[in-house]
Structures are given as C-alpha cells and as structure tokens.
Amino acid sequence: MIATADIDVTFSSETMVAYRIVPGLTEPQRTILPIPTPGPDEVLVKVLASGVCHSDVHLLDWSATRPFSQATHTLGHEGAGIVVRLGERVAQETQTLSIGTYVAVLTTNACEQPECSRCSRGFANVCFARPMLGIGADGSWAEYVVARASTVVPVPGNNPKSERLSPSVVAAATDAVMTPWHGLKRAARVRAGQTVLIFGCGGLGINAIQIAKNVLGAGAVIACDIREESLTIARSLGADYAIPPSALKALLEEKGLAVDVAVDLVGKQVTLDAAMDVVRTGGVILLLGLGDDAVSVNPLAVTTKQLTISGSFGGDFQDLEECLRAIDEGKVVPEVENRPLDECAQVIKDLAAGRIRTRIALVPQ
Numbered sequence: 001m002i003a004t005a006d007i008d009v010t011f012s013s014e015t016m017v018a019y020r021i022v023p024g025l026t027e028p029q030r031t032i033l034p035i036p037t038p039g040p041d042e043v044l045v046k047v048l049a050s051g052v053c054h055s056d057v058h059l060l061d062w063s064a065t066r067p068f069s070q071a072t073h074t075l076g077h078e079g080a081g082i083v084v085r086l087g088e089r090v091a092q093e094t095q096t097l098s099i100g101t102y103v104a105v106l107t108t109n110a111c112e113q114p115e116c117s118r119c120s121r122g123f124a125n126v127c128f129a130r131p132m133l134g135i136g137a138d139g140s141w142a143e144y145v146v147a148r149a150s151t152v153v154p155v156p157g158n159n160p161k162s163e164r165l166s167p168s169v170v171a172a173a174t175d176a177v178m179t180p181w182h183g184l185k186r187a188a189r190v191r192a193g194q195t196v197l198i199f200g201c202g203g204l205g206i207n208a209i210q211i212a213k214n215v216l217g218a219g220a221v222i223a224c225d226i227r228e229e230s231l232t233i234a235r236s237l238g239a240d241y242a243i244p245p246s247a248l249k250a251l252l253e254e255k256g257l258a259v260d261v262a263v264d265l266v267g268k269q270v271t272l273d274a275a276m277d278v279v280r281t282g283g284v285i286l287l288l289g290l291g292d293d294a295v296s297v298n299p300l301a302v303t304t305k306q307l308t309i310s311g312s313f314g315g316d317f318q319d320l321e322e323c324l325r326a327i328d329e330g331k332v333v334p335e336v337e338n339r340p341l342d343e344c345a346q347v348i349k350d351l352a353a354g355r356i357r358t359r360i361a362l363v364p365q
C-alpha cells in the first residue's frame with residue numbers, strides 16, 4: 001500500500017496534547033503526554049478526527065451510575081486517522097496495514113480468545129475483557145492513539161481528502177453509524193418491506209433512518225423526535241414520515257401502518273413506553289439509547305403483545321467495514337460538524353444541553 005500523500009507521518013515532538021477524564025472532574029483535562037509507543041500487536045495512529053458522543057457526557061457526569069470503571073484516561077471512542085508506526089509483530093505479519101494507511105479505530109477492544117464466550121459466539125462487540133478505547137483505556141481525543149492492529153479498519157480508497165469518507169465522517173462511522181447498523185441489521189434483523197419507527201433523530205438516529213431505508217430496504221421509516229429541526233433533517237435524509245411523538249398514533253391510523261420494529265435511541269421511560277404502545281403484536285423493540293439509568297416495562301403488555309425486546313451495543317470489525325463501504329457507496333451520508341479538539345469541554349456542554357443537532361468531530365490542531 002502506498003503511503004498517503006500530503007499527510008505528515010514524521011514527528012516534530014515527542015509529546016502530544018490529550019484530553020483526559022479524571023475521576024470526579026466534570027470537564028476533560030488538557031494534558032501533555034509522551035507520544036505512546038505501540039506494543040508488538042499495536043499500531044500508532046495520528047488522529048485526524050474523533051467524535052463526541054452522549055456516552056462522553058455520561059462518563060463526565062459522575063452522578064450517573066455506569067458500569068464502566070473510570071480511572072484517569074484519555075477520552076475519545078470514535079477515532080479516525082493515519083497509521084504512523086507499526087508494532088513489531090504487525091510489521092512482520094499484517095498485510096493490510098502499513099505506514100500511511102487511513103483507518104477507522106474500533107472502540108471495542110475484543111479479546112478474540114477462542115475460549116471467550118462472547119468473541120467465540122459472534123458477540124465481539126460486547127467483549128469487555130479489555131477496556132474500550134476512550135472508555136477505560138486511552139482514546140482518541142489526542143494527537144495520537146495506540147490501538148491493536150486487529151481493531152483498526154482500513155478505509156476504502158485510503159484517501160483522507162475524500163469527501164464521502166472524510167476523517168470526521170469516518171469517526172462518525174465508528175459509533176454513530178455502526179451502533180444503529182449492528183442494532184438494526186444483526187440484533188433486530190430488520191427485513192425488506194418492514195415498517196421501522198425511530199425514536200430520537202440525533203447523531204445516531206439520522207444514520208439509523210438511512211440504514212433502514214437505503215441498506216435494509218425498510219418499506220416505511222417513521223422518524224419521531226420532539227425537536228422540529230431534527231425532523232426537518234430526518235425528512236431530508238429519506239424518512240417517509242417525520243413527526244413529533246404526539247402525532248404518532250394518528251399517523252399510524254391514517255396511513256394504516258403497523259410498526260414492526262421500534263428503535264429507541266433515547267432510552268428513557270417515556271420513549272420506551274411510547275414504543276411499547278405502538279409496536280405491533282409480535283414486533284421488536286430495539287433498545288440502543290442509554291438515557292435513563294433504569295426503565296421499567298409492563299409484563300402484561302410484553303406478554304400479551306408477544307414482544308421481543310432486543311438490546312444492542314456498538315459493533316464489530318465486520319460491521320465497521322460494512323458501514324464504511326455503505327458510506328463509500330453513498331447509501332449512508334452521516335452529518336458531521338468539525339470543531340477544534342481544544343473546544344471539547346464546550347462541545348460536551350452543548351451536547352448535554354441539546355444544542356448539537358447532528359454529530360461533532362474534534363480535530364486536533
């Protein structure tokens with residue numbers, strides 16, 4: 001593979017800027033760290049863009065009860081960049097990666113051991129045997145990030161100047177595209193012709209609409225959000241209907257639609273209740289959002305409608321490869337805005353306050 005033109009893979013310094021989470025502090029802390037050295041099975045990636053996610057808001061909100069332990073580490077679980085150093089074994093054994101390869105970085109750091117009950121059964125996306133990058137281990141809100149070679153996915157075309165697969169889009173692919181991709185395709189198993197309802201048309205929802213419609217062939221996609229601006233975007237991205245929750249029941253009645261799969265990207269009691277209410281008998285509720293610490297379900301409703309409640313988290317190597325291909329083919333067009341890495345604390349505040357309408361990617365200066 002030819003080294004990517006115009007990207008500097010030399011080092012002008014031995015240190016880098018990184019934004020870290022520190023237990024008890026609610027703002028990411030700007031820190032100068034040595035540029036890390038990749039281990040034998042790792043690569044060093046020069047970060048070109050790294051996404052900001054509601055999970056980061058949750059991580060920095062120490063009042064929330066979350067299952068991931070949080071020692072001090074660099075944030076950022078949606079990285080895109082260029083391989084600039086190869087670990088010893090990677091240099092000898094890996095054909096697909098070389099200096100200059102443009103990659104997306106998987107946050108899930110699956111162990112890939114044959115005896116792992118998750119990795120060996122198709123659940124590498126939820127193998128937490130090793131801490132996830134940016135959620136436990138050092139992530140990509142930094143100038144450089146180290147990742148295992150088996151967790152970086154080469155970007156089709158190897159061109160960071162590409163419009164369709166710009167670094168910020170590739171960063172979004174690692175979570176905002178891949179999470180709904182895995183959920184819709186592999187957990188809820190959406191089939192052609194089905195009616196899919198999507199609650200929450202923010203960073204993930206706008207991609208869920210396109211995946212359901214353009215990749216999985218849903219017959220009708222209904223986008224539901226309380227924000228009028230998000231509904232406008234949902235319409236422009238191909239949602240057949242885009243309405244506030246208050247108008248949902250009337251719409252289903254008027255159009256004679258029955259919801260086969262209701263996707264909850266919010267994960268709050270109010271959205272789960274609404275999903276339970278409208279999904280058809282025998283339908284699927286796909287839970288992707290992590291809004292409330294706990295939600296309850298009415299057993300009578302679940303049993304008498306014979307519902308399947310399905311959960312999904314992140315995705316694996318194959319999902320990310322497929323997402324990048326779908327973006328390259330123009331089937332999914334993630335909406336992403338760039339902000340400088342140094343503005344990450346403000347971006348977190350804006351996201352927590354609902355002021356971000358799509359997705360933000362941080363760009364190191």
Ligand SMILES: [Zn+2]
Pocket residue numbers: 053054055056077175
């Ligand atoms: Zn995320």
Ligand SMILES: [Zn+2]
Pocket residue numbers: 110111112113116117118119120124127128129
């Ligand atoms: Zn595993």
